[in-house]
Amino acid sequence: AQSVSQHNHHVILSEAASLELGCNYSYGGTVNLFWYVQYPGQHLQLLLKYFSGDPLVKGIKGFEAEFIKSKFSFNLRKPSVQWSDTAEYFCAVNVPGTYKYIFGTGTRLKVLA
Amino acid sequence: DAGVIQSPRHEVTEMGQEVTLRCKPISGHNSLFWYRQTMMRGLELLIYFNNNVPIDDSGMPEDRFSAKMPNASFSTLKIQPSEPRDSAVYFCASIPGGGGSPLHFGNGTRLTVT
Numbered sequence: 603a604q605s606v607s608q609h610n611h612h613v614i615l616s617e618a619a620s621l622e623l624g625c626n627y628s629y630g631g632t633v634n635l636f637w638y639v640q641y642p643g644q645h646l647q648l649l650l651k652y653f654s655g656d657p658l659v660k661g662i663k664g665f666e667a668e669f670i671k672s673k674f675s676f677n678l679r680k681p682s683v684q685w686s687d688t689a690e691y692f693c694a695v696n697v698p699g700t701y702k703y704i705f706g707t708g709t710r711l712k713v714l715a
Numbered sequence: 716d717a718g719v720i721q722s723p724r725h726e727v728t729e730m731g732q733e734v735t736l737r738c739k740p741i742s743g744h745n746s747l748f749w750y751r752q753t754m755m756r757g758l759e760l761l762i763y764f765n766n767n768v769p770i771d772d773s774g775m776p777e778d779r780f781s782a783k784m785p786n787a788s789f790s791t792l793k794i795q796p797s798e799p800r801d802s803a804v805y806f807c808a809s810i811p812g813g814g815g816s817p818l819h820f821g822n823g824t825r826l827t828v829t
Contacts, residue, residue: 636818644822645806645820645821645822645823646806646818646820648817648818651817653815692758694818697814698814699814699815700813700815701746701748701765701770701771701813701814703760703818705758706757707757708758
């Protein structure tokens, strides 16, 4: 069965620090990959997605993620975080053409002003 | 695009009462998902509909939970009778097609059962 691991459960950073959140998945075939952000009290919103092509994908709000197939990883990065990035971040995997979306347990990011 | 619309946003009820959560997917999306989010278990898929037909309800916790999709623009998730352990945020999500596209989530219903 597919699974998604997000190793960092809680991350605290100061404004302007760089961010990298880890995401690893277990599935040997082709996958679609997503990062979602959930601001306090709100719904999950898509940050970025990877289907194929350039393994470095850019999303909204200055976020980017790199797909490394050999490592089964899809880490999220942002060069300089802002206080408004305080939120929970979820990595998700989907096998193309199926309805199964597997979510990681999430990483809570707190950015100190 | 009005997005996925869920109601109510918050529901507080007493144990044993019936609870009905509602969802209107994005127009043209023919796949609908109900998820439950808790601190302990994260996001869990409860049930998946495609073209109004329940395809996978293996995530529904027990017989107290039921879901319907009478037409392409409306779905309900019912809990009867409700229990305190059902307290969670329930999200509805939709996509066009049968899979692969990013999920579009509603704002969720925060259910508290006392």
